[in-house]
Amino acid sequence: MSDILTTDNISVAFGGVSALSGVSVEVREGEILSIIGPNGAGKTTFFNAVTGTFPPSAGRVFLEGKEITGKKPHEVARLGLARSFQNLKPFAEMTLLENVLIGRESHAVTGMLATLLRTRAFAADEERQQQKARELLAFVGLERRQESLARNLTYGERKMLEIARALALEPRVLLLDEPVAGMNPTETGFVMELVRKIRTQGITVVMIEHDMRMVMGISDRIYVLDHGELIASGLPHEVRANHRVIEAYLGGGKHAPTH
Amino acid sequence: MFLQHLLNGITIGGSYALIALGYTLVYGVLKLINFAHGEIYMIGAYLGFILVSLLPALPPFFQGHLLFFLLIVFLVAAGLCALYGFYLEKVCYRPLRQAPKLTPLISALGASIFFQNFVMLTMGAKDRIFPQTVGMTTYTVAGVTGTPLQLAIILSSVFLMALLWWFINRTRLGVAIKATSTDPLMASLLGINVDTVISVTFMAGSFLAACAGVMIGLYYGTINFTLGYLGGIKAFTAAVLGGIGNVPGAMVGGFLLGIIEALGAGYFSAEYKDVYAFFILIAVLVLRPAGLLGKGVHERA
Numbered sequence: 306m307s308d309i310l311t312t313d314n315i316s317v318a319f320g321g322v323s324a325l326s327g328v329s330v331e332v333r334e335g336e337i338l339s340i341i342g343p344n345g346a347g348k349t350t351f352f353n354a355v356t357g358t359f360p361p362s363a364g365r366v367f368l369e370g371k372e373i374t375g376k377k378p379h380e381v382a383r384l385g386l387a388r389s390f391q392n393l394k395p396f397a398e399m400t401l402l403e404n405v406l407i408g409r410e411s412h413a414v415t416g417m418l419a420t421l422l423r424t425r426a427f428a429a430d431e432e433r434q435q436q437k438a439r440e441l442l443a444f445v446g447l448e449r450r451q452e453s454l455a456r457n458l459t460y461g462e463r464k465m466l467e468i469a470r471a472l473a474l475e476p477r478v479l480l481l482d483e484p485v486a487g488m489n490p491t492e493t494g495f496v497m498e499l500v501r502k503i504r505t506q507g508i509t510v511v512m513i514e515h516d517m518r519m520v521m522g523i524s525d526r527i528y529v530l531d532h533g534e535l536i537a538s539g540l541p542h543e544v545r546a547n548h549r550v551i552e553a554y555l556g557g558g559k560h561a562p563t564h
Numbered sequence: 565m566f567l568q569h570l571l572n573g574i575t576i577g578g579s580y581a582l583i584a585l586g587y588t589l590v591y592g593v594l595k596l597i598n599f600a601h602g603e604i605y606m607i608g609a610y611l612g613f614i615l616v617s618l619l620p621a622l623p624p625f626f627q628g629h630l631l632f633f634l635l636i637v638f639l640v641a642a643g644l645c646a647l648y649g650f651y652l653e654k655v656c657y658r659p660l661r662q663a664p665k666l667t668p669l670i671s672a673l674g675a676s677i678f679f680q681n682f683v684m685l686t687m688g689a690k691d692r693i694f695p696q697t698v699g700m701t702t703y704t705v706a707g708v709t710g711t712p713l714q715l716a717i718i719l720s721s722v723f724l725m726a727l728l729w730w731f732i733n734r735t736r737l738g739v740a741i742k743a744t745s746t747d748p749l750m751a752s753l754l755g756i757n758v759d760t761v762i763s764v765t766f767m768a769g770s771f772l773a774a775c776a777g778v779m780i781g782l783y784y785g786t787i788n789f790t791l792g793y794l795g796g797i798k799a800f801t802a803a804v805l806g807g808i809g810n811v812p813g814a815m816v817g818g819f820l821l822g823i824i825e826a827l828g829a830g831y832f833s834a835e836y837k838d839v840y841a842f843f844i845l846i847a848v849l850v851l852r853p854a855g856l857l858g859k860g861v862h863e864r865a
Contacts, residue, residue: 356753378752388753396746399739407743410736411755474755 309334309509310478315364317354324350325533337510339520342530343553348513352480356388357381383411385477389467397456401447401466404455405438408473441469461492481512485519497523567708569830575714577822578721579776583799584814586769592745592809593765599672600652602796603679604645608774609781609791610683611641613692642774649770650763683789691786717779724775725815741765801845807858
């Protein structure tokens, strides 16, 4: 397996505070990779740095061998890197279908003029995009709510909408920021199944997660961050037995890997 | 008499609404009050003036097809103003995107002063009189006197607003504008080029303001390089009245402001015509800062 997303010594500093220092990660094509670590370890900062939301102050990021360091978020998204958020951000005043269609924007083939003139090519393309959006909503189990406004969704449904919207970009790599935080075991099981299905579609998944049942259950490999530094990586059972990981969790007194 | 004032109010209110939409659209995507917007409206009026003045020099075909000629005037003036809007954003606001909020505001005032003086130097400081193009025949229906021009102005403003509504709700670019005003970062993470969306927003707002400028020029007959100051601030009031950032709000606010002005001028004092707008601005800011259709300022988490 080749590497699809790699970071080479990336660092992020907020003022004088270093949030991420010298993190090098290789994500292999087709794997499910988890990034774990205590709160404040720099996991979300890592996502922000990779997606161009908050570019790294040093180091480089490569997607499929091409450097994407410092590219704008919409360019990174169009190159095949999509993400979901820990705190939910659907477009509340739009319907579910519209929310997903936004993600299809970069795949629309017809231009502005065709849109204004409502050409036949536009109509056909529009129909294709709508069809694709409906399929994605069905994929995450929201097909019956496609005309509801996003603000009327439950917490769990919003998380599903976020995943559908990120998938609308047809990404090569999907970054999920705590996809099952706050979910009950049934919902967590559903998301685990979903992530596996996403992988079978050829999409590589990188996931930040605290739920150890989920992490240990579906990850091929795990990276562990603590205080902005990579302290361990490997197969789930290796990471679970790693001294530094146990120390980071138990010594910090914040989170135990078994909760 | 009431209906007469109402008709006059709706005529002028339509233009207020068209300008107000520009304020509200830009505020939506950038959270910035584009105080040079009134000047775009003024430039639209001047471009309309220049184009209408060309009529006698044009082939007789255009004199025979006046409606067609005016349509071209609107399209050219609005198209050029869309370019003004595009470059205004590129030169005065884009480099300041990351700057503190006060900086682009000062840049806006600078642009506004620049445009006023630019027009004063090139077109003169004196009032310009629009050439008489449309006949001033008046028709009286049920005690209300109106001109065909008034009717045309009302219909065109309603048509332009319908066009904007369609653009925002039924085209992909429009949906991208909506998405960007809700959450620019999220929109860009979904592959939307926020810079393009911002440019398009400025162009759409300027297009509408220029149409309003040409309408006002035709309606009142005289224009002046300071036109944009008062017109801009009144339209800003209309946008705040309806709820800044809210598109239907700007439309409602514009018509309401026009009607209040006309009624105030008719029943109280015409001398104080311009005061009513500012009275409303103060009242709205004190009593209901979110505006009539606004949803409060809680959104920013």
